[in-house]
Amino acid sequence: xxxxxxxxxxxxxxxxxxxxxxxxxxxxxxxxxxxxxxxxxxxxxxxxxxxxxxxxxxxxxxxxxxxxxxxxxxxxxxxxxxxxxxxxxxxxxxxxxxxxxxxxxxxxxxxxxxxxxxxxxxxxxxxxxxxxxxxxxxxxxxxxxxxxxxxxxxxxxxxxxxxxxxxxxxxxxxxxxxxxxxxxxxxxxxxxxxxxxxxxxxxxxxxxxxxxxxxxxxxxxxxxxxxxxxxxxxxxxxxxxxxxxxxxxxxxxxxxxxxxxxxxxxxxxxxxxxxxxxxxxxxxxxxxxxxxxxxxxxxxxxxxxxxxxxxxxxxxxxxxxxxxxxxxxxxxxxxxxxxxxxxxxxxxxxxxxxxxxxxxxxxxxxxxxxxxxxxxxxxxxxxxxxxxxxxxxxxxxxxxxxxxxx
Amino acid sequence: xxxxxxxxxxxxxxxxxxxxxxxxxxxxxxxxxxxxxxxxxxxxxxxxxxxxxxxxxxxxxxxxxxxxxxxxxxxxxxxxxxxxxxxxxxxxxxxxxxxxxxxxxxxxxxxxxxxxxxxxxxxxxxxxxxxxxxxxxxxxxxxxxxxxxxxxxxxxxxxxxxxxxxxxxxxxxxxxxxxxxxxxxxxxxxxxxxxxxxxxxxxxxxxxxxxxxxxxxxxxxxxxxxxxxxxxxxxxxxxxxxxxxxxxxxxxxxxxxxxxxxxxxxxxxxxxxxxxxxxxxxxxxxxxxxxxxxxxxxxxxxxxxxxxxxxxxxxxxxxxxxxxxxxxxxxxxxxxxxxxxxxxxxxxxxxxxxxxxxxxxxxxxxxxxxxxxxxxxxx
Numbered sequence: 001x002x003x004x005x006x007x008x009x010x011x012x013x014x015x016x017x018x019x020x021x022x023x024x025x026x027x028x029x030x031x032x033x034x035x036x037x038x039x040x041x042x043x044x045x046x047x048x049x050x051x052x053x054x055x056x057x058x059x060x061x062x063x064x065x066x067x068x069x070x071x072x073x074x075x076x077x078x079x080x081x082x083x084x085x086x087x088x089x090x091x092x093x094x095x096x097x098x099x100x101x102x103x104x105x106x107x108x109x110x111x112x113x114x115x116x117x118x119x120x121x122x123x124x125x126x127x128x129x130x131x132x133x134x135x136x137x138x139x140x141x142x143x144x145x146x147x148x149x150x151x152x153x154x155x156x157x158x159x160x161x162x163x164x165x166x167x168x169x170x171x172x173x174x175x176x177x178x179x180x181x182x183x184x185x186x187x188x189x190x191x192x193x194x195x196x197x198x199x200x201x202x203x204x205x206x207x208x209x210x211x212x213x214x215x216x217x218x219x220x221x222x223x224x225x226x227x228x229x230x231x232x233x234x235x236x237x238x239x240x241x242x243x244x245x246x247x248x249x250x251x252x253x254x255x256x257x258x259x260x261x262x263x264x265x266x267x268x269x270x271x272x273x274x275x276x277x278x279x280x281x282x283x284x285x286x287x288x289x290x291x292x293x294x295x296x297x298x299x300x301x302x303x304x305x306x307x308x309x310x311x312x313x314x315x316x317x318x319x320x321x322x323x324x325x326x327x328x329x330x331x332x333x334x335x336x337x338x339x340x341x342x343x344x345x346x347x348x349x350x351x352x353x354x355x356x357x358x359x360x361x362x363x364x365x366x367x368x369x370x371x372x373x374x375x376x377x378x379x380x381x382x383x384x385x386x387x388x389x390x391x392x393x394x395x396x397x398x399x400x401x402x403x404x405x406x
Numbered sequence: 407x408x409x410x411x412x413x414x415x416x417x418x419x420x421x422x423x424x425x426x427x428x429x430x431x432x433x434x435x436x437x438x439x440x441x442x443x444x445x446x447x448x449x450x451x452x453x454x455x456x457x458x459x460x461x462x463x464x465x466x467x468x469x470x471x472x473x474x475x476x477x478x479x480x481x482x483x484x485x486x487x488x489x490x491x492x493x494x495x496x497x498x499x500x501x502x503x504x505x506x507x508x509x510x511x512x513x514x515x516x517x518x519x520x521x522x523x524x525x526x527x528x529x530x531x532x533x534x535x536x537x538x539x540x541x542x543x544x545x546x547x548x549x550x551x552x553x554x555x556x557x558x559x560x561x562x563x564x565x566x567x568x569x570x571x572x573x574x575x576x577x578x579x580x581x582x583x584x585x586x587x588x589x590x591x592x593x594x595x596x597x598x599x600x601x602x603x604x605x606x607x608x609x610x611x612x613x614x615x616x617x618x619x620x621x622x623x624x625x626x627x628x629x630x631x632x633x634x635x636x637x638x639x640x641x642x643x644x645x646x647x648x649x650x651x652x653x654x655x656x657x658x659x660x661x662x663x664x665x666x667x668x669x670x671x672x673x674x675x676x677x678x679x680x681x682x683x684x685x686x687x688x689x690x691x692x693x694x695x696x697x698x699x700x701x702x703x704x705x706x707x708x709x710x711x712x713x714x715x716x717x718x719x720x721x722x723x724x725x726x727x728x729x730x731x732x733x734x735x736x737x738x739x740x741x742x743x744x745x746x747x748x749x750x751x752x753x754x755x756x757x758x759x760x761x762x763x764x765x766x767x768x769x770x771x772x773x774x775x776x777x778x779x780x781x782x783x784x785x
Binding site for chain 1: 407435439440441442445446547548550556558559562617618623631634639641642643644645661662663664665666667682683684
């Protein structure tokens with residue numbers, strides 16, 4: 001009889017031994033006394049919530065969902081999942097207008113893109129920032145990422161014939177950031193993959209992965225997006241036999257882990273085919289593919305592993321790729337959260353905590369003094385650029401810059 | 407991904423083995439299922455009666471100063487235990503009576519430091535004790551969340567405001583020749599314990615708290631940083647699931663995060679710890695080692711695993727995997743050619759007596775030496 005198979009609890013809740021190791025690695029606990037900490041908010045609180053939902057604590061909203069408690073847990077408890085699942089289950093308060101706006105990246109992108117120059121100009125104005133600060137409680141010290149006048153999707157669609165020429169094909173889940181704000185990253189990916197002899201195609205209509213909706217109390221909308229994206233991913237993976245690559249660590253973690261674990265949307269048939277592009281490229285090179293690098297390329301790079309990359313355990317692929325580039329002087333930054341956590345740091349009430357969490361990382365970057373900081377997450381990029389003045393590039397963009405195209 | 411050596415387990419044993427190999431130009435990876443027993447580290451290496459030069463060198467290069475002074479150390483509950491080697495801020499005394507009068511200082515609201523037990527223990531040794539609490543405004547913030555008033559949170563504050571503690575203690579100090587403080591100093595700034603000692607005109611002794619251990623976490627951070635600076639690949643939060651083995655040779659391991667991307671190596675070190683770290687697993691019927699299925703030394707009669715007296719020596723604490731003389735793990739009595747078991751997963755040890763840290767370091771060096779004696783395969 002396999003007795004223990006029947007005692008496995010959701011999110012490994014019962015594996016908690018109360019060792020307190022998670023509390024030593026929670027970035028929020030260090031700066032926000034209102035947050036009860038991962039042990040109390042997670043497994044300890046769950047024990048009480050199971051008895052009576054009365055014990056649900058609204059301070060759970062201060063959790064960044066950075067997953068560092070899970071990475072540190074020696075017992076395999078999914079502490080952050082317990083916290084986010086409790087928020088989904090017990091917190092029925094309607095999301096604020098501000099949170100809805102921050103979480104609706106798809107909608108905002110669609111509306112803003114056609115009038116991008118106006119929107120970009122307006123959001124940078126002091127008066128707009130003051131108004132958003134006062135009316136919406138979006139901190140005035142933040143700058144919204146610029147919108148691109150042309151979407152990545154339309155750029156790639158116009159190149160579908162030249163991409164179709166390649167015998168090997170992958171689909172690309174570009175995410176909202178690449179589509180509406182920074183198509184250059186997508187173009188860089190296409191350049192690198194083409195150099196490896198791989199053509200890139202779009203999914204049949206993707207939607208926002210939904211991560212910001214989960215953390216902003218819009219789990220129903222997030223589940224809708226999850227089901228939509230799973231259908232699109234299935235068409236690529238199951239019907240066409242393609243692998244799907246990504247350039248954002250948070251979108252990837254959301255689709256691979258949060259869909260089944262928090263939203264109850266099964267992804268077992270596509271999960272293994274959904275990869276960060278750095279892992280896909282590393283594996284191609286390992287199997288014998290080659291890239292030609294520019295002679296005389298030199299860059300001092302400090303690599304920051306984003307929290308969600310750390311949770312997936314795939315920072316090693318980006319690290320090895322960057323180290324592979326001739327002329328790269330590489331430093332691995334200490335594992336730490338930058339403090340932005342997606343929409344978290346944009347909220348006025350979190351601004352100070354957000355900056356305090358990132359302080360150690362910012363100091364280390366200044367000490368290393370690199371030419372560029374490498375990082376696989378767009379919101380870390382905004383935070384580090386704003387807080388240190390150093391330029392942040394996705395490893396894919398660095399790779400694109402370093403390769404020679406015949 | 408291919409390495410010279412893949413190490414399963416990122417605690418003291420895994421890190422010491424990893425650093426020893428990286429230092430000699432071997433490319434290694436460490437797979438660590440979360441954090442480890444260093445978070446409960448007392449700061450002393452109790453089974454070591456000498457201070458091997460290579461050990462003080464290795465720790466020194468990582469920025470961790472060790473001191474060698476055979477004697478006794480003060481335990482968190484006021485008893486004493488023999489020891490010879492410790493971290494610089496963990497005191498060792500020639501005999502338990504290290505002072506005439508002791509001022510024991512704790513922070514208001516901090517419950518993980520046992521002042522009264524300590525006083526009782528010291529008084530048994532003929533020392534007079536006085537307990538005082540200090541309350542600093544900077545700590546009010548911590549007290550708002552009483553469940554999280556823990557060593558590490560306090561230590562983060564103390565890295566900034568340790569001078570205020572010195573001032574407070576100086577005011578409280580009367581004719582005592584020693585001051586006892588909880589071990590909550592020098593988490594990030596390793597110079598803090600030394601500065602506190604300089605600032606207080608009495609012997610300052612830092613005594614253990616409930617976990618997490620501040621000197622232990624500091625040791626973990628510094629060893630990990632050293633390992634990464636040497637080029638080691640530390641895969642934190644990943645879990646070794648199983649291995650591909652052919653004719654007694656391990657070719658690769660499968661991990662939870664890297665799924666179908668296997669970690670290949672010429673050598674493998676199993677430093678996955680005991681029951682707590684799941685290096686060993688037990689169920690109502692047997693005890694197993696989950697990754698390689700190594701032979702485990704344990705009593706077949708389950709009733710003999712425990713002593714019903716809770717505080718008695720528990721037989722299961724001595725269970726562990728079997729190896730040959732050079733630490734090769736055994737399966738059905740036969741050794742794997744390139745797999746070494748080190749640290750607290752080894753059978754016949756007594757970690758409850760504090761021998762864990764010494765065993766981890768000793769066995770890590772031994773396994774690294776066997777690997778280094780073999781030719782390097784990679785370019």
